[in-house]
Amino acid sequence: MDAKGKFGQYVAGKGLRHTVQREQIVDIFLATEKHLTIQELYDLVRKKYKSIGYATVSRAVKLMTESGICRRVDFGDGSQRFEHKFGHEHHDHLICVRCGKFVEIYSKRLEKLQEQLVTKHGYVQLYHKMDIFGLCPKCSKKVRGR
Amino acid sequence: MDAKGKFGQYVAGKGLRHTVQREQIVDIFLATEKHLTIQELYDLVRKKYKSIGYATVSRAVKLMTESGICRRVDFGDGSQRFEHKFGHEHHDHLICVRCGKFVEIYSKRLEKLQEQLVTKHGYVQLYHKMDIFGLCPKCSKKVRGR
DNA sequence: TATACTATTGATAATGAATATCAATACCAA
C-alpha cells in the first residue's frame, strides 16, 4: 500500500471525510523530499492552491502523523519538522550542528540491538527515534584548521 | 568535577557573573530526579524562593544546557523537558506511550555501533539522542488482554 | 436526485511557551 492509500484508509477508518484540500496537501507533502515545518508546507501548498488556510494544513499534518505516513523529526533547533515515509525505509539521522547538513542512516545490527534492549526491559517496541549530532566532514575540517 | 562546579566554570569562563538566583535554581534542578519542563522547575523554585521570576529560570536552564550539565529531552508530548546529568551516566530512554513510564537504558555495544556509523559517514560525533517508544510490561498486558 | 446530518474549512481569536525589553539592582575588578 502506498502512502496516499494508507492515509485514505486511516481517514475513512475513523469515519472522517475525503476532501480536496487534504488531498492537495498530502500530494504536495509527499512530493517534497525535505524536513518541513508546518509553515514551510503551508507556503508550498499556497503556491499551488491559494485558498487553503494555515489551520487546514496544520490539521492535515496531524492526521498524516496519526496515520503513520509522516513523522515528526527534531533537530534540536526548536522547530518542529515533519518528513514523510513514502519511498523511504525507516532511518535515523546524523546531523551537523554547524551547517545543518544531515544524512539518513540505517543499520540492521543497530536495529536488532535496540530490539534486544527493549525486550530485556519487558517493553514492546512501537517505534524509535535516534538522532546523532556532530560535525560533517567539511565542518570538522574547518574546526580543526582553526 | 561535579555538575555544579562545571556550571560555575562555564559561567566564569564566559565572563558571566555568579548570582544567588542561579545558584538556587541550579541547586533545585540538580536535586530533582525528573524530566522537568521550565514551568515545573519554576514552580519548584518558587516553593522555596518566592521572588524568582520565570525569565530567570528560563535563562538559567539555557545556561545549564550550554554548560553541559543539563540536556533537553523530547518525549513527543510537545513539551520541552530537561534532565540534569548529575550522578547519571549517559543514557537513552525507553518510554511507554500509554502511561508515560520510562526507564533509562544504556548499552556499550550500541554506543560503539553508533560511533562506527558516524565514522563511516566521515562525521565527528558530539552527542546523540535515542528514544524508544513502546508499551511497558503492564500496559502491553492490558492491550493484549482486551 | 434531493435531503439531512455533520465533518470540514478558512478566518480569526485565543492560548501558551519562549524571548525581548527595560529600569532597578547586584556583582566584581580595580
Add this chain to the structure above:
DNA sequence: TTGGTATTGATATTCATTATCAATAGTATA
C-alpha cells in the same frame, strides 16, 4: 569605594499551535 555592566523580575512581545464558529461541502439515506 566606585564605576561599569551583567543580571534580575515584571511585563510586553513574538511566534507557533490550537480553539472557535459560521459557512460550506461530503456522504448516507430516502
